[in-house]
Amino acid sequence: MRVLIEAKSRYHHGDLRAQLLSAVQQLIETKGHANFSISEASRLAGVSSAAPYKHFADKPAILKALVLECMERMSAKMLAAIADLPVGSKERIDALGQTYVDFAREEPGMFRLVFGLTEAHQGDDELSQAGQQVFGIVIQATADCLGVEASAPEAQERAYMLWSFVHGHSFLVIDGKVEAQKMSVDETKLLNGISTAVLQI
Amino acid sequence: MRVLIEAKSRYHHGDLRAQLLSAVQQLIETKGHANFSISEASRLAGVSSAAPYKHFADKPAILKALVLECMERMSAKMLAAIADLPVGSKERIDALGQTYVDFAREEPGMFRLVFGLTEAHQGDDELSQAGQQVFGIVIQATADCLGVEASAPEAQERAYMLWSFVHGHSFLVIDGKVEAQKMSVDETKLLNGISTAVLQI
DNA sequence: TCACATATGTAATCATCACTTACATTGTCA
DNA sequence: TGACAATGTAAGTGATGATTACATATGTGA
Numbered sequence: 001m002r003v004l005i006e007a008k009s010r011y012h013h014g015d016l017r018a019q020l021l022s023a024v025q026q027l028i029e030t031k032g033h034a035n036f037s038i039s040e041a042s043r044l045a046g047v048s049s050a051a052p053y054k055h056f057a058d059k060p061a062i063l064k065a066l067v068l069e070c071m072e073r074m075s076a077k078m079l080a081a082i083a084d085l086p087v088g089s090k091e092r093i094d095a096l097g098q099t100y101v102d103f104a105r106e107e108p109g110m111f112r113l114v115f116g117l118t119e120a121h122q123g124d125d126e127l128s129q130a131g132q133q134v135f136g137i138v139i140q141a142t143a144d145c146l147g148v149e150a151s152a153p154e155a156q157e158r159a160y161m162l163w164s165f166v167h168g169h170s171f172l173v174i175d176g177k178v179e180a181q182k183m184s185v186d187e188t189k190l191l192n193g194i195s196t197a198v199l200q201i
Numbered sequence: 202m203r204v205l206i207e208a209k210s211r212y213h214h215g216d217l218r219a220q221l222l223s224a225v226q227q228l229i230e231t232k233g234h235a236n237f238s239i240s241e242a243s244r245l246a247g248v249s250s251a252a253p254y255k256h257f258a259d260k261p262a263i264l265k266a267l268v269l270e271c272m273e274r275m276s277a278k279m280l281a282a283i284a285d286l287p288v289g290s291k292e293r294i295d296a297l298g299q300t301y302v303d304f305a306r307e308e309p310g311m312f313r314l315v316f317g318l319t320e321a322h323q324g325d326d327e328l329s330q331a332g333q334q335v336f337g338i339v340i341q342a343t344a345d346c347l348g349v350e351a352s353a354p355e356a357q358e359r360a361y362m363l364w365s366f367v368h369g370h371s372f373l374v375i376d377g378k379v380e381a382q383k384m385s386v387d388e389t390k391l392l393n394g395i396s397t398a399v400l401q402i
Numbered sequence: 403t404c405a406c407a408t409a410t411g412t413a414a415t416c417a418t419c420a421c422t423t424a425c426a427t428t429g430t431c432a
Numbered sequence: 433t434g435a436c437a438a439t440g441t442a443a444g445t446g447a448t449g450a451t452t453a454c455a456t457a458t459g460t461g462a
Contacts, residue, residue, distance in 0.1 A: 016439080034235030039419060048441050053421070055439090115376050116233075116313070128381040135382055160384060161366070161395060168369025175316050180329040181336055183361060194362060197398035217410085240449055249412050250449075256410095 017055045019045045021066055029109040033063065033116070060120045064127065067117060070110050071130040074103055078137050088144040093195045094188075096138055097166045101187065104170035111174065115167075138163055145199060161198045166191070218256045220246045222270070225263055230310035234264065234317070264314065265322060271311050272331040275304055279338050289345040294396045295389075297339055298367045302388065305371035312375065316368075339364055346400060362399045367392070 023044035027036035038059060042049045056062045081099040082092045104111040121127055136150075142162065143155035169190070172178055178185055224245035228237035239260060240250040257263045282300040283293045305312040322328055337351075343363065344356035370391070373379055379386055 032235060034233065037419060038421090049419085050422080050442080051440060059420070112317070115372065115378070116317075117376075122377050122381075131378065131381055132383075156384065157391075157394075160386065161391070161398075164369035164373060165362070165366040165395075166369065167373060168365035168367065168371075170369075171316065171372060172365060172368060175318075176323050177316065177332065180323075180332055182333075183357065185361065190358075190362070193358075193402055194366075194399075197362075197402045198395075201394060201398045238449060248410095251413090251451080252411055254451090 016045065016047060016051060020052055020055065020062070021069065024062055024066060025110060028066075028113060029107065033109060033113040038062070063113065063117065064121060064124065066110070067114050067121075067127060068130055070107075070114055071127075071134055074100075074114075075130075075134050075137065077103060078134065082137075082141065088147070090145055090195055090199065092141045093138075093145060093162065093199070094191050096141055097162065097191045097195065098187070100166045101170050101173065101191075104174050108174040111170065135159070135163065142199075158198055158201075162195060165194050165198075217246065217248060217252060221253055221256060221263070222267055226267060226311065229267075229314055230308065233310060234314040239263070261322065264318065265325065265328065267311070268315050268318060268322075268328060269331055271308075271315055272328075272335060275301075275315075276331075276335050276338065278304060279335065283338075283342065289348070291346055291396055291400065293342045294339075294346060294363065294400070295392050297342055298363065298392045298396065299388070301367045302371050302374065302392075305375050309375035312371065336360070336364065343400075359399055359402075363396060366395050366399075 020041055023041040024036060026044065027041055038052050039049045041062075042052055045051075052062070056065065078096055078099050081095040085091045085095060117127070139155055139159040140150050142159040143150040143152060146152075146155055146158065148155050169185075221242055224242040225237060227245065228242055239253050243250045243252055246252075253263070257266070279297055279300050282296040286292045286296060318328070340356055340360040341351050343360040344351040344353060347353075347356055347359065349356050370388075
């Protein structure tokens with residue numbers, strides 16, 4: 001908060017781009033990515049509603065930047081989660097899954113944004129490349145676990161199975177379906193059970 | 202189209218409620234459930250922007266009506282899909298999964314709506330009951346397959362695993378992540394592989 | 403047949419938003 | 433130092449949406 005006030009006292013903001021992204025992220029968590037407005041984000045950052053256009057071409061560009069940053073954080077978290085675990089261990093798989101679900105729970109708005117982006121972004125190379133990087137971590141861990149190369153179709157198939165499952169569980173959690181079904185899910189057991197099942201088909 | 206024109210010629214629309222729901226559904230498929238507006242739905246139905254409020258209290262009420270109708274269709278499709286397959290067979294599981302994914306592909310907008318409803322609906326009994334009905338079909342088929350009662354924790358756990366997976370795959374498909382990863386997924390093989398894995402843990 | 407309550411629809415108003423244009427301030431570097 | 437790039441503001445445009453006050457059709461009962 002102090003940062004915002006201080007920054008406002010000068011004509012040039014200093015780091016408006018970053019603060020805008022932060023404001024938008026905050027708005028997305030509270031109102032959903034389809035309901036935030038640039039105007040409101042500007043207000044939050046303490047600048048005029050025209051200022052953002054010096055840093056971003058339009059609304060989709062802001063979302064794209066946010067998603068890229070989000071995916072990098074996701075990558076970093078995943079890599080950190082497996083860093084201390086032995087290569088080729090099943091624990092790595094489970095740790096990746098847990099990290100994924102944790103991320104969804106911590107930032108449901110951003111999580112939905114990353115995966116529910118509009119058609120405007122569908123063909124974007126930069127975005128799909130960032131996505132491949134994240135998925136690549138899962139593929140590598142799966143391949144190591146299976147004792148094959150990451151390029152092996154088997155590794156890709158199993159990794160996709162794991163991803164689908166964790167992805168689905170994440171959505172069911174943040175959309176409140178687990179509670180709605182009056183189910184209590186032991187998540188550790190669940191993740192462990194799934195990876196066991198998928199790896200030993 | 203003819204219906205719309207004909208209806209517009211009269212002062213009283215005739216069946217505005219149903220036509221509004223249909224218009225909203227159409228908009229949801231093209232713009233997403235967070236981006237449709239009552240005004241635009243009214244325009245589609247050929248009435249003023251205030252007319253809908255004579256039939257629905259507010260926006261959430263319209264969405265709820267749509268979701269309920271959607272879930273009923275989903276239930277019906279799932280029941281139809283397993284009707285001719287033997288009770289307790291794994292084919293039933295796979296057929297349910299395929300139906301689920303097909304539905305998501307055919308009506309991605311509605312699919313997202315059903316699962317991404319706002320907090321306003323989170324505690325709604327009618328909705329969670331409809332959800333339980335759909336999930337109940339999966340639980341029953343899983344229980345039959347395992348040879349246990351539907352109330353058995355084992356059945357619920359396995360059913361949830363299957364649901365998570367199919368749910369995740371559905372989202373990845375409609376969000377274009379499968380293409381984005383330059384992956385070609387053999388869906389039949391995938392569904393079969395997953396059910397095999399989950400059932401024989 | 404005819405007043406009238408009710409259901410249904412409209413017009414008008416007001417707020418908000420994305421984005422633009424014209425201009426102001428600041429930092430920087432030749 | 434002085435030109436210029438970068439970054440900000442003020443004001444405005446056109447589109448869209450929610451809400452409200454008002455208008456009309458229609459079935460009903462006397």
